[in-house]
Amino acid sequence: MSLLTVENLRVTFDTETGPVQAVRGVSFSLGRERLGIVGESGSGKTMTGRSVLRLIRPPGRIEADRMEFDGQDLMRIPETGMRALRGRRIAMVMQDPKFSLNPVMRVGEQLTEGLRRRDRLGRAEAVRKALAALEAVQIRDPERVMQAYPHELSGGMGQRVMIAMMLIPEPDLLIADEPTSALDVTVQAEVLQILDTLVRDRGMGLIFVSHDLRLVARFCDRVLVMYRGRIVEELPARELMAARHPYTRGLLNCLPRIGGARGPLPVLDRSGDWADD
Amino acid sequence: MTDRPAIEIDRLDVTFAAKGRAVRAVQGVSLAVARRESFGLVGESGSGKSTILRAICGLAPVSGGAIRLGGDPLPARRGKDFSTRVQMVFQDPYASLHPRHTIDRTLSEPLAIHGIGDTDARVVRALQDVGLPAAFRFRYPHQLSGGQRQRVAIARALMLNPQILLLDEPTSALDASVQAEVLNLLTRLREERGLTFLMVSHDLAVIDHMCDRILVMQHGRAVEEIAHADLAAGRMQTDYARSLFAASADRMLS
Amino acid sequence: MTALTDWLTDPDPKSRAQARLGQAWLSWLRLRRNPLAMTGLVIVVALLVLAAFAPVFATHDPIAQNLGQRLLPPGTPGHWLGTDDFGRDIWSRIVHGARITLYIVALVALTAPVLGLVIGTVAGYAGGWVDTVLMRITDIFMAFPRLILALALVAVLGPGIFNAVLAIALTAWPPYARVARAETLTVRSSDYIAAVRLQGAGAARIVWGHVMPMCLPSVIIRVTLDMAGVILIAAGLGFLGLGAQPPLPEWGLMISSGRKFLFDQWWVATMPGLAIFIVSLGFNLLGDGLRDVLDPRSAGR
Numbered sequence: 001m002s003l004l005t006v007e008n009l010r011v012t013f014d015t016e017t018g019p020v021q022a023v024r025g026v027s028f029s030l031g032r033e034r035l036g037i038v039g040e041s042g043s044g045k046t047m048t049g050r051s052v053l054r055l056i057r058p059p060g061r062i063e064a065d066r067m068e069f070d071g072q073d074l075m076r077i078p079e080t081g082m083r084a085l086r087g088r089r090i091a092m093v094m095q096d097p098k099f100s101l102n103p104v105m106r107v108g109e110q111l112t113e114g115l116r117r118r119d120r121l122g123r124a125e126a127v128r129k130a131l132a133a134l135e136a137v138q139i140r141d142p143e144r145v146m147q148a149y150p151h152e153l154s155g156g157m158g159q160r161v162m163i164a165m166m167l168i169p170e171p172d173l174l175i176a177d178e179p180t181s182a183l184d185v186t187v188q189a190e191v192l193q194i195l196d197t198l199v200r201d202r203g204m205g206l207i208f209v210s211h212d213l214r215l216v217a218r219f220c221d222r223v224l225v226m227y228r229g230r231i232v233e234e235l236p237a238r239e240l241m242a243a244r245h246p247y248t249r250g251l252l253n254c255l256p257r258i259g260g261a262r263g264p265l266p267v268l269d270r271s272g273d274w275a276d277d
Numbered sequence: 278m279t280d281r282p283a284i285e286i287d288r289l290d291v292t293f294a295a296k297g298r299a300v301r302a303v304q305g306v307s308l309a310v311a312r313r314e315s316f317g318l319v320g321e322s323g324s325g326k327s328t329i330l331r332a333i334c335g336l337a338p339v340s341g342g343a344i345r346l347g348g349d350p351l352p353a354r355r356g357k358d359f360s361t362r363v364q365m366v367f368q369d370p371y372a373s374l375h376p377r378h379t380i381d382r383t384l385s386e387p388l389a390i391h392g393i394g395d396t397d398a399r400v401v402r403a404l405q406d407v408g409l410p411a412a413f414r415f416r417y418p419h420q421l422s423g424g425q426r427q428r429v430a431i432a433r434a435l436m437l438n439p440q441i442l443l444l445d446e447p448t449s450a451l452d453a454s455v456q457a458e459v460l461n462l463l464t465r466l467r468e469e470r471g472l473t474f475l476m477v478s479h480d481l482a483v484i485d486h487m488c489d490r491i492l493v494m495q496h497g498r499a500v501e502e503i504a505h506a507d508l509a510a511g512r513m514q515t516d517y518a519r520s521l522f523a524a525s526a527d528r529m530l531s
Numbered sequence: 532m533t534a535l536t537d538w539l540t541d542p543d544p545k546s547r548a549q550a551r552l553g554q555a556w557l558s559w560l561r562l563r564r565n566p567l568a569m570t571g572l573v574i575v576v577a578l579l580v581l582a583a584f585a586p587v588f589a590t591h592d593p594i595a596q597n598l599g600q601r602l603l604p605p606g607t608p609g610h611w612l613g614t615d616d617f618g619r620d621i622w623s624r625i626v627h628g629a630r631i632t633l634y635i636v637a638l639v640a641l642t643a644p645v646l647g648l649v650i651g652t653v654a655g656y657a658g659g660w661v662d663t664v665l666m667r668i669t670d671i672f673m674a675f676p677r678l679i680l681a682l683a684l685v686a687v688l689g690p691g692i693f694n695a696v697l698a699i700a701l702t703a704w705p706p707y708a709r710v711a712r713a714e715t716l717t718v719r720s721s722d723y724i725a726a727v728r729l730q731g732a733g734a735a736r737i738v739w740g741h742v743m744p745m746c747l748p749s750v751i752i753r754v755t756l757d758m759a760g761v762i763l764i765a766a767g768l769g770f771l772g773l774g775a776q777p778p779l780p781e782w783g784l785m786i787s788s789g790r791k792f793l794f795d796q797w798w799v800a801t802m803p804g805l806a807i808f809i810v811s812l813g814f815n816l817l818g819d820g821l822r823d824v825l826d827p828r829s830a831g832r
Contacts, residue, residue: 017557040455155322184322185479185521186520186521186524188524214527215527250454251454254453255453255482255528256457256483256485257485257486257529258481258508258525260485264464264465265486267457267458268454355731357731359731360729363729364729364730365726365729367725367726372721373725375723376745377745378744379547379550381547386730386732387730391731410543415543416543416550417554420542430726433730436730437730
């Protein structure tokens with residue numbers, strides 16, 4: 001049974017110069033698997049991820065023929081119902097932990113706040129759970145991290161704290177928007193490993209939004225390739241490197257490779273039918 | 278004169294004062310870049326690679342060592358003379374163009390500073406050189422895409438015809454397809470104008486594509502210098518360079 | 532009309548002027564979507580029109596006395612807002628008073644923000660001892676309550692509109708210096724300032740051409756939001772007899788003279804009070820709307 005079904009999702013922004021469509025008719029369904037959404041900036045991949053949580057601010061509008069999460073119609077439940085879903089059943093990890101953690105609160109307070117307020121846990125119990133969550137993301141000295149302010153953490157550490165925070169309520173679906181783009185390559189691998197283990201062990205669904213085809217090919221089960229608000233290709237991640245669609249092929253070819261030829265890199269040809277509106 | 282390296286850095290130290298604590302961002306790094314060479318600096322964040330570029334430009338506090346251009350030591354205040362020899366392209370094209378200046382203003386500013394006339398023709402030609410239509414001249418930065426902005430930033434850096442271009446992660450904020458276009462543009466400009474590049478990147482594949490020699494940095498120190506041929510063949514001496522190389526395994530030519 | 536809007540929204544302007552006007556047009560479109568800001572704009576424009584054509588709108592001479600018709604209530608034929616204790620038409624006095632209010636507002640808006648902007652940007656960009664000296668001077672001016680400092684200045688310089696303006700301007704600049712300095716501190720470490728420094732630009736060029744345009748929006752917003760306060764201080768000085776002098780129809784002065792009849796002839800003080808209230812509200816609403824339009828952080832979108 002699928003966890004999330006999206007049919008004909010459209011996101012429109014009403015600007016001074018007329019409406020701009022950021023997402024134009026995206027349909028997909030997701031089970032308890034790792035779904036990658038790749039595309040360049042402006043392809044609508046981030047907007048697609050945010051639409052699932054209805055996190056598009058005016059002047060943006062979300063429309064869809066169907067958007068169902070675990071039997072609930074996401075287009076119809078009121079805002080209060082959405083708030084109960086966000087965080088608890090559907091969680092989101094953003095690109096830069098610097099902007100997602102409250103800079104004037106200690107990490108420990110931020111981790112336990114939800115537990116104490118939402119789940120009405122006692123202080124000791126909340127701290128115990130928070131420590132367990134930090135251990136789950138392989139933070140070696142969780143007591144010290146609990147006492148730290150966000151700016152005292154490195155990028156990789158901050159992103160792990162974010163993931164721990166999102167996982168405490170044990171959501172069914174995690175939306176990760178470029179969770180490793182701000183991190184160094186060596187740290188990137190560790191964070192992905194952690195995400196992978198968590199998704200596998202807890203049987204979560206994961207939407208992994210990224211611009212990095214190579215990363216998505218390695219990490220996901222299935223991939224949607226987006227271009228200008230549309231899905232141009234959907235294929236198993238294993239076959240991404242052998243993609244057929246000219247856009248996906250173009251994206252793969254224009255990457256420089258270690259040991260590659262020194263001549264000009266092939267550039268993406270945007271003149272095909274797929275590039276038209 | 279011609280055998281003198283274009284850029285020579287000798288045991289450079291850069292120390293920032295942060296909250297009363299001295300942070301040594303660069304410690305005893307030496308390197309030499311020959312004329313018309315393309316030299317790469319690689320490392321993870323906090324390795325001090327960008328700080329070296331900023332130190333050359335006088336934008337970072339140098340606490341020891343020397344920097345020489347073509348054999349001449351740099352004056353403490355980088356003056357107008359320096360700006361005609363060295364220019365820089367910054368990482369984030371969204372932050373490096375003045376948001377309230379048109380492209381025209383951004384490109385003509387260096388001409389105005391140096392009292393160079395013939396502004397209109399030079400600005401139009403500069404736009405053509407970086408592959409932008411002349412119609413973009415009176416646009417504002419927010420009306421351009423990331424790749425177009427970076428082209429403008431490159432055009433601005435070349436307005437004064439410098440011989441040396443410092444490139445601080447010039448494509449890391451760009452999409453893959455745009456990165457290819459910008460890298461091709463940089464390569465073409467280097468060939469046409471005989472430029473010397475000192476380029477910083479965290480992406481080994483980009484550095485491998487662009488540079489003749491690279492210096493691997495970690496925690497403000499130079500770890501290892503690698504020639505282009507050795508990088509592709511995976512011939513490194515130090516463990517750190519090898520681990521960086523291993524982490525970039527998916528960027529290898531398969 | 533469509534030809535003009537096409538020209539304004541042309542993505543590829545042919546000249547600097549067209550580019551600038553196109554941006555202004557987009558800002559106007561953004562402002563137009565905010566009904567409260569438009570209300571504010573209508574009020575401010577109404578004030579401008581009223582002041583420009585005061586003799587046309589006024590039904591009587593604002594200082595002509597007619598003791599036979601003193602203290603008539605609002606709604607009296609010929610005096611729809613009533614008359615004051617000298618029998619002068621309150622509507623005509625308010626209309627002519629708009630000129631004085633506008634004169635004060637314009638003079639303050641032209642002097643204090645400019646002074647504050649220059650001091651703030653220079654302090655912020657130069658840093659070091661220049662910053663310390665300039666900002667301590669700012670602190671000293673800020674340490675006095677504004678009305679008290681204005682009072683002291685007027686007491687020394689003598690009462691009158693011009694001296695009131697001078698006093699207000701001298702007490703109003705420190706907040707602008709603060710705003711401009713804060714903005715400068717974030718701007719000066721940006722890459723585009725580093726780039727222009729690398730091109731060999733001197734400090735004066737950087738501050739004037741590159742830093743100030745970034746500080747201007749916040750200062751303009753602050754000015755419109757402060758205008759209400761300026762009008763109130765001017766009225767306060769008038770009320771205390773230290774600003775405009777009788778028989779000038781200055782709004783604060785009118786309230787002051789109506790104070791004596793507040794309980795029996797409430798309209799004498801209330802009508803100019805309402806005028807001050809409406810105009811202050813107008814400037815505040817406009818300032819709030821401008822914040823959304825001019826904020827540099829929203830310009831990128």
